[in-house]
Amino acid sequence: MTVNIAPALLGADPLDLLTAVERVQGSTAAYLHLDVMDGHYTNDINFGLRTIRAIREETPLVLDVHLQTLQPERYIDQLIEIGVHRVSMHVDASTGIEDALKALQQAGVRKGLVLNPELPLTDLERYLDRLDYVILMTSRPGTSTFEPKVIAKIKELRRLLDHRLLDTVEIVADGGITDLTAPEVIDAGIDTLVAASAVFNSPDTDVVDAITRLAGEHLHHPRGDDDR
Numbered sequence: 468m469t470v471n472i473a474p475a476l477l478g479a480d481p482l483d484l485l486t487a488v489e490r491v492q493g494s495t496a497a498y499l500h501l502d503v504m505d506g507h508y509t510n511d512i513n514f515g516l517r518t519i520r521a522i523r524e525e526t527p528l529v530l531d532v533h534l535q536t537l538q539p540e541r542y543i544d545q546l547i548e549i550g551v552h553r554v555s556m557h558v559d560a561s562t563g564i565e566d567a568l569k570a571l572q573q574a575g576v577r578k579g580l581v582l583n584p585e586l587p588l589t590d591l592e593r594y595l596d597r598l599d600y601v602i603l604m605t606s607r608p609g610t611s612t613f614e615p616k617v618i619a620k621i622k623e624l625r626r627l628l629d630h631r632l633l634d635t636v637e638i639v640a641d642g643g644i645t646d647l648t649a650p651e652v653i654d655a656g657i658d659t660l661v662a663a664s665a666v667f668n669s670p671d672t673d674v675v676d677a678i679t680r681l682a683g684e685h686l687h688h689p690r691g692d693d694d695r
């Protein structure tokens with residue numbers, strides 16, 4: 468079993484995002500996770516599509532956009548045009564999931580749905596065969612307090628995907644992922660861990676070390692051992 472790590476730029480110094488992007492680029496991170504917050508679905512507001520476009524022009528990293536917004540479908544066309552690689556939407560924030568998934572599929576963008584800690588898997592079960600990944604929030608959006616109850620949901624989703632022979636659907640955990648919480652989440656059957664503060668804790672945190680500590684022996688090397 469291997470695990471991908473997706474550093475979340477939200478945890479980086481907002482006045483020096485470029486340095487953070489470069490640090491991730493020099494690491495074994497699978498994706499660069501980009502949270503978009505609108506001040507409605509989440510209290511906070513952070514960077515938006517102009518910043519994502521600038522990042523896209525600057526780096527070959529796989530850009531993994533997490534729309535923590537109401538009506539995320541409003542941003543799909545622009546994100547496709549910018550050329551991001553992955554887009555996820557919260558299942559309870561959208562009335563246009565079907566159309567958004569279709570547009571992403573046609574554009575060849577990988578698509579995910581996101582479930583908050585208190586929501587049951589039944590809220591997204593009907594979409595499963597059209598998804599490339601599911602993000603199970605392990606904290607409330609906009610917070611970093613790990614919610615251990617989500618462990619059971621990770622295991623349940625793994626069983627469900629096995630049962631429905633949907634082994635290409637990736638399970639992602641996001642929120643409160645640290646050196647302490649990661650091992651239990653990995654054991655539960657996760658494919659990818661999103662981590663903001665654990666990776667960008669301080670300007671001195673070595674991104675390569677932080678990723679290795681999170682994934683341990685399970686670390687997946689996306690570009691192969693020889694390329695690093």
Ligand SMILES: O=C(CO)[C@@H](O)[C@H](O)COP(=O)(O)O
Binds near residue numbers: 475477533607
């Ligand atoms: O989506 C979110 C928060 O809304 C996450 O991406 C968090 O930003 C994770 O932060 P850490 O708990 O890893 O610091």
